[in-house]
Amino acid sequence: MAKKRIISPTVVRRLEEGPPPGQKFIPAPIVYDVVEEVPDWDLSAYRFKVWGLVERPLELTYEELLSSFEPVELVADFHCVTRWSVPELVWEGIQTRKVMERVKPKVKEGWVLVHCLEGYTTSLPLRYLFEEDSLLAYKMMGRPLPKRHGFPLRLVVPQLYAWKSAKYVWGLEILDHYEDGFWERRGYHPVGDPWKEERFK
Ligand SMILES: Nc1nc2c(c(=O)[nH]1)N[C@H]1C(S)=C(S)[C@@H](COP(=O)(O)O)O[C@H]1N2
Ligand SMILES: [Mo]
Numbered sequence: 001m002a003k004k005r006i007i008s009p010t011v012v013r014r015l016e017e018g019p020p021p022g023q024k025f026i027p028a029p030i031v032y033d034v035v036e037e038v039p040d041w042d043l044s045a046y047r048f049k050v051w052g053l054v055e056r057p058l059e060l061t062y063e064e065l066l067s068s069f070e071p072v073e074l075v076a077d078f079h080c081v082t083r084w085s086v087p088e089l090v091w092e093g094i095q096t097r098k099v100m101e102r103v104k105p106k107v108k109e110g111w112v113l114v115h116c117l118e119g120y121t122t123s124l125p126l127r128y129l130f131e132e133d134s135l136l137a138y139k140m141m142g143r144p145l146p147k148r149h150g151f152p153l154r155l156v157v158p159q160l161y162a163w164k165s166a167k168y169v170w171g172l173e174i175l176d177h178y179e180d181g182f183w184e185r186r187g188y189h190p191v192g193d194p195w196k197e198e199r200f201k
Pocket of ligand 1 (some may be wrong): 029031034081116118
């Protein structure tokens, strides 16, 4: 059966209104990492976890995660807070809303703190994990996710600035309150909606 294909609201909105304010399109995403050297990750040791305020915490190997959820394809724009955007990136992965249906958060208006293998973190309102275009991606442009773009797994949240699209992700911690992640601690916005230019606190 053909994979379900999702066109992100970021694409539709841009066709109707143009890009978010203060953004310029470039052809490919610029790689940003908060560490100098990203190690090679050992997939046999990898575990994907969801915990915190959920009815059913989740812990899966990489293979278990990929085989437990239906794969979808996503076409989405990508907006970095440093004012570059990339149109129509193609991702393949699992919809975070399906993962949320499985773990059943005990809070509606909560927050998620995203944990990455190299220590990066970011925070976002839980409601964004219920958006149809929020994915846990393992492919980009039809190919395995390149290491520099987040292999083995990347959270893709097109409706927020790209620092929320965490690379090398292993954990989603569901909270009833807001906590700073790496960039939020340095002054970046708790939510980060590009159309509202929520760049800084
Ligand atoms: N784990 C992790 N994810 C991250 C970052 C990071 O430093 N570490 N940088 C963020 C920022 S600021 C941007 S703009 C995008 C850049 O994506 P790219 O490196 O795939 O181009 O990744 C985001 N996700
Ligand atoms: Mo960024």
